[in-house]
Amino acid sequence: xxxxxxxxxxxxxxxxxxxxxxxxxxxxxxxxxxxxxxxxxxxxxxxxxxxxxxxxxxxxxxxxxxxxxxxxxxxxxxxxxxxxxxxxxxxxxxxxxxxxxxxxxxxxxxxxxxxxxxxxxxxxxxxxxxxxxxxxxxxxxxxxxxxxxxxxxxxxxxxxxxxxxxxxxxxxxxxxxxxxxxxxxxxxxxxxxxxxxxxxxxxxxxxxxxxxxxxxxxxxxxxxxxxxxxxxxxxxxxxxxxxxxxxxxxxxxxxxxxxxxxxxxxxxxxxxxxxxxxxxxxxxxxxxxxxxxxxxxxxxxxxxxxxxxxxxxxxxxxxxxxxxx
Numbered sequence: 228x229x230x231x232x233x234x235x236x237x238x239x240x241x242x243x244x245x246x247x248x249x250x251x252x253x254x255x256x257x258x259x260x261x262x263x264x265x266x267x268x269x270x271x272x273x274x275x276x277x278x279x280x281x282x283x284x285x286x287x288x289x290x291x292x293x294x295x296x297x298x299x300x301x302x303x304x305x306x307x308x309x310x311x312x313x314x315x316x317x318x319x320x321x322x323x324x325x326x327x328x329x330x331x332x333x334x335x336x337x338x339x340x341x342x343x344x345x346x347x348x349x350x351x352x353x354x355x356x357x358x359x360x361x362x363x364x365x366x367x368x369x370x371x372x373x374x375x376x377x378x379x380x381x382x383x384x385x386x387x388x389x390x391x392x393x394x395x396x397x398x399x400x401x402x403x404x405x406x407x408x409x410x411x412x413x414x415x416x417x418x419x420x421x422x423x424x425x426x427x428x429x430x431x432x433x434x435x436x437x438x439x440x441x442x443x444x445x446x447x448x449x450x451x452x453x454x455x456x457x458x459x460x461x462x463x464x465x466x467x468x469x470x471x472x473x474x475x476x477x478x479x480x481x482x483x484x485x486x487x488x489x490x491x492x493x494x495x496x497x498x499x500x501x502x503x504x505x506x507x508x509x510x511x512x513x514x515x516x517x518x519x520x521x522x523x524x525x526x527x528x529x530x531x532x533x534x535x536x537x538x539x540x541x542x543x544x545x546x547x548x549x550x551x552x
Contacts, residue, residue, distance in 0.1 A: 255295040258454070260287050261302060261325035263316045263354070264332045267370070268303035272430035275463075282431070283329060285440035289455040290327070290447070297455070300325075308335050313350040317357060327452070328358050329366035329443075333394035334373060340494045342390055345525040348397045352529050355405045360533060364452060365407035366443060369395035371418045376428050382499035382506075389515065393522045404532045408446050411549050412439065433462045446548050 262268045262283035270281020283301055291297030300323050302316040312332050320328055336347055355365055372391030374384030395413055402409040417423065423435035431439060440458040447453035505511045 257296050257298040258291050258327070259323060259325040260290055260297055260299050261320040261323050261328045262300070263312050263320055263328060263330045264303040265307040265335055266303070266305035267334070267430060268329060268331050269301065269305050270303075270436065271305060272425035272427070273433045273436040280436070282436040282439035282443070285437060285458045286443050286453075289440070289444045289458050290453050292454045295454065303331075306335055307332060308339070309333060309347050309350040309354075313354050317354050321357060321361065324361065325358070325363050327366065327447075328363045329368075330354055330358070331366075331368045331370070333398065334370055334391065337387055337390035337394060338373065344393045344397065344521050345528060347394065348401075348522075348525040348529060351397060351401055352404075355401055355407070356533055359405045365402075365405055366410075367398055367402045367407045368410040368412045368439075369398050371413045373429055375418065376424075378428075380499075382502045383495060385502050385514075386495065386498040389518045393518055393525075396519075396522045397526065400526050408443065408452075409548070410439070410442055410446070412442075414549060434460065437462065442548060 260283075268281060268283050270279030270284060273280045273282075273285075281301075283303070284299065287297050287299035290299075300320075302319050304311065304316070307316070309332050312330065330351070332351075333347065336342055355367075358365060370391065372384070372388040374387035374391075378384075379387070391413075399409070401407070417438075421428075423431055423438060425432040425435075437458055437460045441460055444453050444457050448457065502511070502514070505514055
């Protein structure tokens with residue numbers, strides 16, 4: 228991995244959690260950044276040597292400076308569900324006591340038979356509330372649905388799109404609740420630009436990861452939360468060709484999709500049949516209405532937000548920004 232302004236974490240506890248806290252050497256405490264989530268945050272699609280780098284590591288390089296370096300811990304794991312983030316990654320993040328923490332998860336939840344908007348909302352609320360209670364500045368993002376990214380037939384793509392819209396609605400609502408730095412990464416211009424995506428068509432390539440890092444950095448820098456240089460959008464290498472993308476889908480892609488949809492296929496076929504029937508009968512809007520009602524009920528069932536303690540860096544986070552803005 229190239230030289231980085233973000234120092235690897237050695238697990239050394241800090242004396243205090245506040246901005247500018249002094250230790251025995253009278254130096255500012257390093258800025259701590261924890262990344263929670265799935266393969267997107269793990270860095271899949273942006274290989275460096277025999278490991279993944281990804282947008283979170285690129286962002287970490289631009290958070291600190293020489294007098295106050297950033298310490299980065301990537302807790303994200305490929306295939307993670309919201310339950311994995313809540314049960315496994317959150318305790319590790321809280322022990323790290325981060326100043327900044329990204330929580331980007333939910334796509335894998337949509338690929339499970341057990342998808343439940345209410346359970347998803349509750350888990351994400353618990354994760355964000357726990358981090359916010361310690362004064363951590365939160366980073367979130369809404370994402371495109373896998374059906375559209377893979378160009379699935381519309382009867383299969385629409386149910387997945389409906390689920391991802393529910394996830395994004397929950398993330399939007401919770402981002403406002405906790406004052407998160409939010410990135411809109413589900414927009415058509417971002418999704419349609421294939422130069423930003425890896426051969427698997429589900430994860431950003433190096434260009435896409437760099438754009439995510441830059442977009443987050445600009446929001447943070449505007450509020451004094453990023454002290455280092457803006458991540459470059461210039462890639463180190465060429466992106467995948469159409470032939471490489473097609474080869475991946477015909478070989479490894481089939482296995483990847485099968486692993487992610489281990490228990491979804493029978494249900495997805497039933498949802499697709501239901502989609503076709505409603506479309507033929509002109510009642511497809513009922514499916515959208517039911518999904519919106521379920522999402523509204525899930526958000527209404529959440530407990531009242533706890534009283535905020537203020538961010539660890541002493542600045543209020545923005546509501547959100549568009550990709551590339």
